[in-house]
Amino acid sequence: MTNFINNRLTLHVVFVLMLFLNPLALYAAVHQEAGNDHGKMHDTVGNHLHETPVEESIVEKNIPVSEGVGVEENPGGFIPLETEFNDESGKRIALKDFIDRPTILLPIFFYCPKTCSLLLANLATALNYVPFTPGRDFRVIALSFNEDETPEIAKRAKPNYMKILTGNFPESQWLFITGDKKSIRQVTDAIGFRFKKVNSQTFVHPNVLICLSGDGKIIRYIYGPSFLAGDIGMALSEAQKGTPGTSIKRIISFCFDYDPKTNRYVFSILRISSIVIFVSLAAFFFLFLRKKAKKEKTEK
Secondary structure, rough: HHHHHHHHHHHHHHHHHHHHOHHHHHHHHHHHHHHHHHHHHHHHHHHHOOOOOOOOOEEEEEEEEOOOOOOOOOOEEEEEOEEEEEEEOOOEEHHOOOOOEEEHHHEEEEOOOOOHHHHHHHHHHHOOOOOOOOOOOOOEEEEEOOOOOHHHHHHHHHHHHHHOOOOOOHHHEEEEEOOOHHHHHHHHHHHHHEEEEOOEEEOOOOOOOEEOOOOOOEEEEOOOOOHHHHHHHHHHHHHHHHOOOOOHHHHHHHHHHOOOOOOOOEEEEHHHHHHHHHHHHHHHHHHHHHHHHHHHHHHO
């Protein structure tokens, strides 16, 4: 009976300690759901719309960006390599004719003055520091998801980003491709890329690139608008092995929260501190009970 009372008192003491020592955890528990939902709505959409350069940007709040827009990750899945597109020269190619080694796929549209241009420029900048040789070790595809765009538009866009690349990056190893609606949907559906066409020149879409293996397997998702050479290098390494990895978004969304004011991720001190404190208390509780059990066994 005495042992039972002592154990009950121990449990109450530990519980009180958790309440007093971990107010951050309680706060996080109460507010985590709202924070996660907020992040889910913003982290891949990018808080922007795209239009032709000659028109004013539509204010974001005029269109519900969260409905049907985002990424449903499909690591380990395959893209349809039989699908055909036109490269920037107008040549008709099947994806299988180009994707025969690790390949970076960036869905964008070319006639876009804002984030799509930023995505392409950021990718080109990051590629300068990737520790792999273009052509030999990997290839790149910029895929327009606007079926109204033509090879001529792709051809005009390509030089703007090729000139960002330093060193010897063969133009033939970065394709700018366009296609019809059916072909585009076959690929975007396979990678789980959900975008919304508002009108002929306005889209709401996620900011993400996908790393593929040489047989078209989806290896990793890396979310923009900024891309790190280290993340791309790691994804290409995994693509060489054909092993899908954890997406950068999943790691970010666990340790970071989205700040809509700055359009950036901020370190989630609440979530991390609560985890550290809970783990520490759990370890203390486990060791305490273990020591207590040994002591009682010795006394008997």
